[in-house]
Amino acid sequence: MLELRPSRLPLAVLCAQSLHTDGIAVESDDADARLGSAAHEVIAARITAGQSVDGDVSAAATRWRVDHDDVGMLAGMAWQMWTTKLSTFFPDPLIEQPLDALDADFDMHLKGTADVLSYVADESEVRGNDFKTGRVDWDYEAQQRAYGLLGLIRWPEAKTVRMTITWVRSGRAETFVWTRSDLADWWHSFAKSLQDAPYRPGSHCSKCPRAFTCQARTLALRQSLEVFANVERMGPAVEQHIAELAATDPAQLAQLVAQARDLTKFLELTLESIKAQVVVAGGTLGALQVEEVTQRPIILARAWDALVAKLGQEKVIELATISKTKVSDEIKAAAGRGRKGKDVTEFMDALDAKGALDEKVIQKLVINRRLETNGSRSITATDESAATTGTAGAEQQAGV
Numbered sequence: 522m523l524e525l526r527p528s529r530l531p532l533a534v535l536c537a538q539s540l541h542t543d544g545i546a547v548e549s550d551d552a553d554a555r556l557g558s559a560a561h562e563v564i565a566a567r568i569t570a571g572q573s574v575d576g577d578v579s580a581a582a583t584r585w586r587v588d589h590d591d592v593g594m595l596a597g598m599a600w601q602m603w604t605t606k607l608s609t610f611f612p613d614p615l616i617e618q619p620l621d622a623l624d625a626d627f628d629m630h631l632k633g634t635a636d637v638l639s640y641v642a643d644e645s646e647v648r649g650n651d652f653k654t655g656r657v658d659w660d661y662e663a664q665q666r667a668y669g670l671l672g673l674i675r676w677p678e679a680k681t682v683r684m685t686i687t688w689v690r691s692g693r694a695e696t697f698v699w700t701r702s703d704l705a706d707w708w709h710s711f712a713k714s715l716q717d718a719p720y721r722p723g724s725h726c727s728k729c730p731r732a733f734t735c736q737a738r739t740l741a742l743r744q745s746l747e748v749f750a751n752v753e754r755m756g757p758a759v760e761q762h763i764a765e766l767a768a769t770d771p772a773q774l775a776q777l778v779a780q781a782r783d784l785t786k787f788l789e790l791t792l793e794s795i796k797a798q799v800v801v802a803g804g805t806l807g808a809l810q811v812e813e814v815t816q817r818p819i820i821l822a823r824a825w826d827a828l829v830a831k832l833g834q835e836k837v838i839e840l841a842t843i844s845k846t847k848v849s850d851e852i853k854a855a856a857g858r859g860r861k862g863k864d865v866t867e868f869m870d871a872l873d874a875k876g877a878l879d880e881k882v883i884q885k886l887v888i889n890r891r892l893e894t895n896g897s898r899s900i901t902a903t904d905e906s907a908a909t910t911g912t913a914g915a916e917q918q919a920g921v
């Protein structure tokens with residue numbers, strides 16, 4: 522029987538095979554995930570107790586090995602949102618309520634723990650809330666549908682379910698409302714889509730519990746490794762080889778770029794995983810050590826006057842560049858459904874009209890699919906994945 526957790530569904534939408542762990546699931550030691558778990562622990566305890574508890578932040582920060590201030594900030598923001606806005610919508614809330622349901626037709630077991638669930642009898646409505654302490658990086662709709670479905674099973678008399686994602690960092694919320702038949706239809710087509718689904722390797726593999734055991738991923742990486750392990754071509758003579766390819770076979774060069782990037786991501790993940798193991802071992806493992814390097818970034822708001830006095834305002838403004846990507850991410854996180862791109866465009870247009878956007882030309886290597894000549898292998902426009910599947914009968918993927 523396939524066990525499905527709602528939290529795994531954003532990845533399953535990209536590659537359904539990520540759900541089939543065959544009992545071997547490797548969890549990466551992700552610091553952001555640990556911070557989220559610590560903040561959730563504090564939020565759940567506060568909502569349950571109806572108040573904050575002395576030392577709750579310190580205990581959670583220690584248990585999850587994360588920064589006390591980060592936990593305090595996230596839990597504090599979520600708690601304030603709960604007390605000032607959310608709590609009235611969730612009467613008699615069930616906190617961290619385990620829920621599950623079996624589907625014998627598909628041989629699946631849907632099992633999850635919702636942050637907050639309530640049943641509003643007057644409106645025959647189940648209401649759920651999911652605190653997100655990270656940044657918008659996945660599509661969470663399938664996850665919310667799964668929680669909604671479990672809520673409707675928990676309260677068979679309910680007619681609708683209203684699921685809210687509360688983005689703690691931006692203070693915004695995203696709400697979905699479904700009827701019982703909406704979710705029954707969705708579940709049927711979603712569960713069906715998971716049957717015999719192909720492997721879809723891509724950059725999301727780094728978040729997959731099968732990343733180190735998946736044959737499709739391994740095959741994709743092996744193909745890349747074989748290319749770069751050819752030392753006669755890719756060793757010291759690499760420049761000459763590249764020059765030859767540029768003159769004779771540009772399509773192979775595009776393939777090489779895709780493989781190099783694919784491999785780079787894998788090697789980065791490998792190093793991160795090794796580091797996590799050393800941390801778990803207490804900081805030393807054989808000859809490996811994790812050293813703490815203290816960084817002291819300047820806190821601009823507090824240092825502003827001193828910086829201006831020393832360097833002059835013009836120089837300080839020049840040094841204090843604000844990342845357009847980070848600003849866009851914040852605007853997207855705060856935007857309502859269907860407005861993300863529009864809000865970013867409108868804001869950037871407004872900045873442009875003020876002459877507040879600088880212009881720089883950089884050279885960026887991309888693969889343009891329309892210009893790609895007929896190679897033996899298909900490469901995505903973003904070249905995230907150009908991999909083949911690793912099991913019998915599986916299809917070749919053009920990437921995700």
Ligand code: SF4
Pocket residue numbers: 536537538539540720721722723725726729730731732735736737738
């Ligand atoms: S490692 Fe990648 S291809 Fe393999 S199951 Fe996971 S997401 Fe799919």
